[in-house]
Amino acid sequence: AVNYTITEPSVREQDDEWEIQIEKLIIKDVLGEGAFGVVRRGCIITENENVEVAIKMLRDNPTQDELKQFYQEIDIMKSVPPHPHLVSLIGCITRANKWPLLVVEYCSKGDLQSYLRSAWDKLTNPSVFGRVEVPNTKYASNILYDLQAVCIEKNIPQPKDLISFARQIALGMEYLSSLKVIHRDLAARNVLVCENNAIKISDFGLSRDVYHNNVYCKTTGGKVPIRWLALESVTHQIYTTQSDVWSFGILLWEIVTLGSTPYPGVATEDLLLLLKGGYRMERPSNCSDEMYVLIQLERNEKGAFFSQIIYL
Numbered sequence: 161a162v163n164y165t166i167t168e169p170s171v172r173e174q175d176d177e178w179e180i181q182i183e184k185l186i187i188k189d190v191l192g193e194g195a196f197g198v199v200r201r202g203c204i205i206t207e208n209e210n211v212e213v214a215i216k217m218l219r220d221n222p223t224q225d226e227l228k229q230f231y232q233e234i235d236i237m238k239s240v241p242p243h244p245h246l247v248s249l250i251g252c253i254t255r256a257n258k259w260p261l262l263v264v265e266y267c268s269k270g271d272l273q274s275y276l277r278s279a280w281d282k283l284t285n286p287s288v289f290g291r292v293e294v295p296n297t298k299y300a301s302n303i304l305y306d307l308q309a310v311c312i313e314k315n316i317p318q319p320k321d322l323i324s325f326a327r328q329i330a331l332g333m334e335y336l337s338s339l340k341v342i343h344r345d346l347a348a349r350n351v352l353v354c355e356n357n358a359i360k361i362s363d364f365g366l367s368r369d370v371y372h373n374n375v376y377c378k379t380t381g382g383k384v385p386i387r388w389l390a391l392e393s394v395t396h397q398i399y400t401t402q403s404d405v406w407s408f409g410i411l412l413w414e415i416v417t418l419g420s421t422p423y424p425g426v427a428t429e430d431l432l433l434l435l436k437g438g439y440r441m442e443r444p445s446n447c448s449d450e451m452y453v454l455i456q457l458e459r460n461e462k463g464a465f466f467s468q469i470i471y472l
């Protein structure tokens with residue numbers, strides 16, 4: 161839950177409701193790195209308690225373009241009122257520090273992709289299961305009962321938790337789309353998991369120009385989002401709520417497969433031609449027909465909106 165004590169005026173600059181006093185912010189270890197820079201753990205000191213936060217910062221000596229994008233991200237985050245399934249903005253430091261800092265709520269279980277992959281590692285590790293046979297089908301119904309018990313014991317998400325993750329993401333996306341905010345990079349790596357398994361969509365404030373600069377699209381170094389993008393986003397740089405729905409389908413596939421990389425066995429340079437020819441990922445063996453329908457939603461003639469998905 162968002163800790164609203166942080167909105168106390170005592171930790172804020174007088175003239176800007178989002179500007180945090182730098183002496184109230186303690187910056188700690190690195191949580192991870194992205195294309196832009198680093199995310200560090202930290203805390204904000206209030207009169208009553210210290211609030212854990214995540215601090216997003218640019219690399220030293222950012223370019224003008226990176227700075228512009230970062231301020232744009234801060235502005236978009238300021239403009240989106242809080243929602244239980246979006247990472248909340250806590251504040252920012254744009255004056256007192258040499259480079260700007262973006263302070264958001266801390267999600268202790270990290271990003272969903274790593275979270276799913278570590279569950280997959282635990283599931284496929286024979287020592288986790290002891291006597292229980294785990295075929296490649298992972299969540300196949302014949303082993304569901306044993307799996308449930310083991311999942312609880314080993315602190316691995318159960319199938320019902322995975323459905324809940326998907327639903328929470330749909331709720332967050334429904335809210336973003338209602339505000340006409342297009343995410344453009346919806347993927348498990350950009351979704352965060354909190355202590356109570358609450359799911360928060362992150363990086364929704366990223367600049368709309370992100371795909372026009374080759375930095376993010378290039379195939380060497382860093383993540384390549386092509387596998388998450390709708391056809392029209394790749395071919396015409398068109399981003400809409402419907403193209404977010406396409407990415408949501410890919411994200412569902414990531415959830416069902418516990419963090420596999422989409423289109424396994426397909427080389428990035430072959431993907432576009434395959435998609436243009438109508439090729440889509442097949443149903444994972446452990447995926448229900450109902451879930452597979454959602455994975456394939458893309459944008460359809462009637463327009464597939466998140467409000468149609470949230471009844472998962």
Ligand code: ACK
Pocket residue numbers: 191192193194199214247264265266267268269270271274352362
């Ligand atoms: O799995 P992680 O630790 O979770 O690795 C990535 C890394 O930073 C780059 O995005 C972590 N991260 C980002 N934002 C947050 C946050 N608000 N709370 C916790 N960890 C975060 C993310």
